[in-house]
Amino acid sequence: MNVIDISHLSFAYDKEFILEDINLAVGKHDFLAIIGPNGGGKSTLLKLILGIYKPKSGTVRVLGKEPSKEISHIGYVPQNTNINIDFPIKVIEVVMMGHVGGKRPLFGYGKDEKACAMGALAQVGMEAYAEYKIGSLSGGQRQRVMIARALCAHPSILILDEPTSSIDVAGQRDIYELLKTLAKQITIIVVSHDISVILEYANKVAHINRTLSYHDISNKEATFHTHHPKGHFCEVELLQMLGSDDYQSCNIEKTPKWRSKK
Amino acid sequence: MIEALSFEFIQHALIAGGLVSLAAGIIGSLIIVNRMVFLAGGIAHASYGGIGLAIFLGLPVFLGASLFAVGSALLISVLTLRKRERIDTFIGLIWAVGMAIGVIFIDITPGYHVDMMSYLFGSILAVSTEDLYFMGILLGIILFVMFFWYRDILAVSYDSEYAALRGVNVRFFYTFILVLSALTVVIAIKVVGLILVIAMLTIPVYIAEKLSTSLGKMMLYAGLISMFFTYIGLWFSYSYNLTSGASIIIVSALCLGLFLLINHTKNT
Numbered sequence: 286m287n288v289i290d291i292s293h294l295s296f297a298y299d300k301e302f303i304l305e306d307i308n309l310a311v312g313k314h315d316f317l318a319i320i321g322p323n324g325g326g327k328s329t330l331l332k333l334i335l336g337i338y339k340p341k342s343g344t345v346r347v348l349g350k351e352p353s354k355e356i357s358h359i360g361y362v363p364q365n366t367n368i369n370i371d372f373p374i375k376v377i378e379v380v381m382m383g384h385v386g387g388k389r390p391l392f393g394y395g396k397d398e399k400a401c402a403m404g405a406l407a408q409v410g411m412e413a414y415a416e417y418k419i420g421s422l423s424g425g426q427r428q429r430v431m432i433a434r435a436l437c438a439h440p441s442i443l444i445l446d447e448p449t450s451s452i453d454v455a456g457q458r459d460i461y462e463l464l465k466t467l468a469k470q471i472t473i474i475v476v477s478h479d480i481s482v483i484l485e486y487a488n489k490v491a492h493i494n495r496t497l498s499y500h501d502i503s504n505k506e507a508t509f510h511t512h513h514p515k516g517h518f519c520e521v522e523l524l525q526m527l528g529s530d531d532y533q534s535c536n537i538e539k540t541p542k543w544r545s546k547k
Numbered sequence: 548m549i550e551a552l553s554f555e556f557i558q559h560a561l562i563a564g565g566l567v568s569l570a571a572g573i574i575g576s577l578i579i580v581n582r583m584v585f586l587a588g589g590i591a592h593a594s595y596g597g598i599g600l601a602i603f604l605g606l607p608v609f610l611g612a613s614l615f616a617v618g619s620a621l622l623i624s625v626l627t628l629r630k631r632e633r634i635d636t637f638i639g640l641i642w643a644v645g646m647a648i649g650v651i652f653i654d655i656t657p658g659y660h661v662d663m664m665s666y667l668f669g670s671i672l673a674v675s676t677e678d679l680y681f682m683g684i685l686l687g688i689i690l691f692v693m694f695f696w697y698r699d700i701l702a703v704s705y706d707s708e709y710a711a712l713r714g715v716n717v718r719f720f721y722t723f724i725l726v727l728s729a730l731t732v733v734i735a736i737k738v739v740g741l742i743l744v745i746a747m748l749t750i751p752v753y754i755a756e757k758l759s760t761s762l763g764k765m766m767l768y769a770g771l772i773s774m775f776f777t778y779i780g781l782w783f784s785y786s787y788n789l790t791s792g793a794s795i796i797i798v799s800a801l802c803l804g805l806f807l808l809i810n811h812t813k814n815t
Contacts, residue, residue: 356712372704373762374760375760375761381698382702382705382709382710383713392694393698418760
């Protein structure tokens, strides 16, 4: 069964459609990158998957059910983790916010909840910082804490909105390495502008600009013939992919389609 | 100085100062971390309308002020949750209209007018036993709420979008924080007056925030710091025959200046 099934989804805030006839199936072991221009509908699609918005037409199914019913299976890392830096709160308290309702002690946090939060921190390599004030961490460390918060509820899907927008290049790579490790167990969906990095780690790509085009890039060498392993994608490679209707044709074409079109 | 403590009005002033300081520390912390300072200012000034109405109808002033403060808190809550854009305009409106209503009611009240200055700048030396009960009960409610719903309030204050995704009723807690702020503003009016109430809700909290690693500690420190400022201010007020509310605020501001200076030299 697919983890996420979206069929014939359309959505509009007012009259103009932001998303039109979106079809997308995300498998259990996918590391999906959602890319596309600003205002193209990336974040809107995320909010539909999270059940914050309801589709105008079509359906979104998470683990076969309505998204709002499966919210505890979705871990979400919001876009801006630099909010409220001055807020007096410890790392461990931020992580414990990830616990979903259900059974809870009369006041404060349960021992099991604390242990679970420490486990999530260990998963992202931040357990030594549990008692630190959140504002004293670097951007990359804070991002890890937010991932731990999302992992706290033991989700089967982890959704990240622009996870590296405020982190330096070395920190970005660390975050993606972490996501790669996590992807062995859970489904990862990342919305990102840094396509040069994200394409390195993702195995599926959805490009969204009102409509969706889907690419399987599990096999990097075959897809991007000039690509060096471990390197960033250069702009030419990216253009090759984005500009062609079927990027796999890049392999056989002498002149890539994007060039011959113009 | 010691003989002053035998006067009942001084004892009342000290108890009131302590109760209000603790409440202001807790609620002020929530106001600061939720960026509601302007909202609290609006509520404080709107409550003047209730004071005017209460005097006109011959009702207890606390009752009128509470009604207007809670009413404007609910109105602000609806406006912020429904109409995010231009919210500051509407709060400014509530702020001014509330004051205007109060002034008109006092104008049309026949006979001798009580000293309205005491509501604007506080009258901690005129605290009645009923006032103390009201303050004590409110502090009790605040402590009860903080004890049992700390994690929800923390989640809403730190990251309301995420709290909503985790099933916390953000609208409810947001409104609740505003209503508690309104009631705290009403009791703080007695101590420092409605013009100065914002200083009491912010200055100790600002210092406490820099010293704390958690919201709970921030509330506790803010309460204690506020209590310290209140007592020092009262001492000045008593010794030099100055207005108590203004003395408390000036002491707070001077201490804040000192704190910033020490912090600055430590960092350089």
